[in-house]
Amino acid sequence: MRTPPCLLSLTLDSAVHNLSNITDLSPFPDHILIELFLRTLRAGKLTERVLKLFIATGKDEVFSLIQALNIQVTVTPVLPTSKLMSLSIKDDEIDIVIGALRPDLTSFMNEWRTIFSRFHLIIVKDPDLKEELKIPEGFNLDVYKKPDIDRVVGTSTSTIFSGYSCRYFGYLVSRKKYIISVDDDCYPAKDNKGILVDAVAQHITNLTTPATPFFFNTLYDPFTEGADFVRGYPFSLRSGVQCALSCGLWLNLADYDAPTQALKPEERNSRYVDAVLTVPARTLMPISGINIAFNREVIGPALLPSLRLGGEGKFRWETMEDIWSGMCVKVVCDHLGLGVKTGMPYVWRNDRGDAIASLRKEWEGVKLMEEVVPFFQSVRLSREATTTEDCVAEVANVVKEQLESKDPMFARAAKAMVDWVKLWKSVGSSTSSPGA
């Protein structure tokens, strides 16, 4: 039997996990400082800020270690993001929520380490997954498995979190302002210049700069560096509205449905489109859950697990849950005067699954969209719906009234939406502020 780790070791591990909250290392005794330094290095968490903390202690041993290892203070190569990000967003306002549908997250986490390690992560294990999760060391994270989910919402409710919907549990228990979520089969992408894309930074930039849904800007995002509003853009609309949702894209395996991918088995997306744009008001689109970020305080309850296909599976092209949820979110955003952006950041989506095998399962999803799209295009919310929860409840009502006769799936979806609002109110943290 292995000797359990000593208290000191556990403390040091905890310190490494909570580095983002440490502002002063001078109280540490020298030998502990060195050990902490080495563990931080091993965990891949020696950022410029942390290095400066160590240097600020003034301890000779730290300096000799830095010299011996030839560690240099380099300017962290951040991608061109708005200056706003570094000024007003603290790392502790962000949660990264990962739904684990596959047990071995080692390569996923390691590939994302340089980008994710600053932040707190919430990993939710698909309750249907039997194997143990494998997660590498060095991250500040909370892992939720079926027993945890059962404990928080009850065993009968926990079924709503099966499959890709497990991530919604993460949204529910998060207490942060911004959430970023990517599928567990996606890695960081490289842009046209070969530089690694910091998807988190780009999503945060999208969420913290205004959106412009009321008039189309032909030079795309006017708040990005090197761009602006074009001639003919009304000045009264140039301050924009708050952006609630940022939808990223995917290189390599694009988010196609099974028939499309089956028809073009070799097709891979290699086009990196250097743009972010606001999706105009009242324009709907398929919002994919593969690479998404949102302002949880403003729009949290509207991202919800509700539509579940009869044959829903463990590949994206065997689901429609995110598409359905995305329609709700867009309708709610349009009603509350919030913005939705699409475009960068890109992630690299790995090849996985067999489109032809999935054809049979997703066919019902494909058919459903024929009803779903015209339905959402016609939804109009009442003036009294001023909070996100109210909006979601109203959408649920309309779904029940208009769609339940078409397919029992819709009736179940409507009920799930109503239940979700209740769950959000009881378990979720402070609810959203009224919309504009």
Add this chain to the structure above:
Amino acid sequence: MVEPATATQAAAPVMPQLKDELDIVIPTIRNLDFLEMWRPFFQPYHLIIVQDGDPSKTIKVPPGFDYELYNRNDINKILGPKASCISFKDSACRCFGYMVSKKKYIFTIDDDCFVAKDPSGKAVNALEQHIKNLQCPSTPFFFNTLYDPFREGADFVRGYPFSLREGVPTAVSHGLWLNIPDYDAPTQLVKPLERNTRFVDAVLTIPKGTLFPMCGMNLAFDRDLIGPAMYFGLMGDGQPIGRYDDMWAGWCIKVICDHLGLGVKTGLPYIYHSKASNPFVNLRKEYKGIFWQEEIIPFFQQAVLPKDCTTVQKCYVELAKQVKEKLSKVDPYFDKLADAMVTWIKAWDELNPPTAGSVPNGKAA
């Protein structure tokens, strides 16, 4: 730092597409030296040159181009009293070229626009891309997150209803500009050094119900589908406003395209815009427009065309009526403009008599 392309000959297509179905309309007041740069791409096509300003001046056209040229005297002769609807001392006069053309497609470009380079350094054949845009369907009813699904290497994403994947005919292809961006005067004054160096490799359909600022610098359209709505308004000499010609046309065509179920695309191709006009001169021209657009845009956003408007001309005349009713109170200019819009349609129909048994272009939404 972006630069215009120089090795254009290498990029010219062996078989120029649609050379008998497309006219290139160019307004000019100075000279047409810029055509030398475009020669490999433009030479197979017929040019319609609309000479603005002093008609006694001779505009030199580089040799080897097949063209017709109209100055103010020609415009007055051809249209008679109806010539009042064509602007003078403003590039808005270019719409006269649309009217006299007999081709299906129009490509219009400013005389300070050159060939751009894509990120790989290759010269961009703007004409070829516009033709592709116009010949592929648009998808205005539902937004595709991977942009134009008909481009090579792209498709409709998961969740896009199959019933909407056929798309609708594309009426307008709106291209963009590298180097000097199309900013208004206030923005130019604040950012005189800003250059557009971002090559966004996308074409997308502007969704139904969404208006946009249409720039006439790099524009192509299907004359059969939307031609009569491409009136560039009353600008320039004797008018209280300038630099809103293309904007006005853009708002009109978008409302009409939305009504008739036609598509408008924006994005590629890029051209290289070389000259920044004087921002103080621009400010004087645009000044009124900057205030008026606050009223104009809600007007267009709320404009509804009745179901019996099944042709572009009917839609346009109806729109003119609504302009007179609702915008005259903003300024008497709009009263004049509404009249000019009707005059334009009359002139259009005179020069382009409908052939026997012609069908309405597009169907009302």
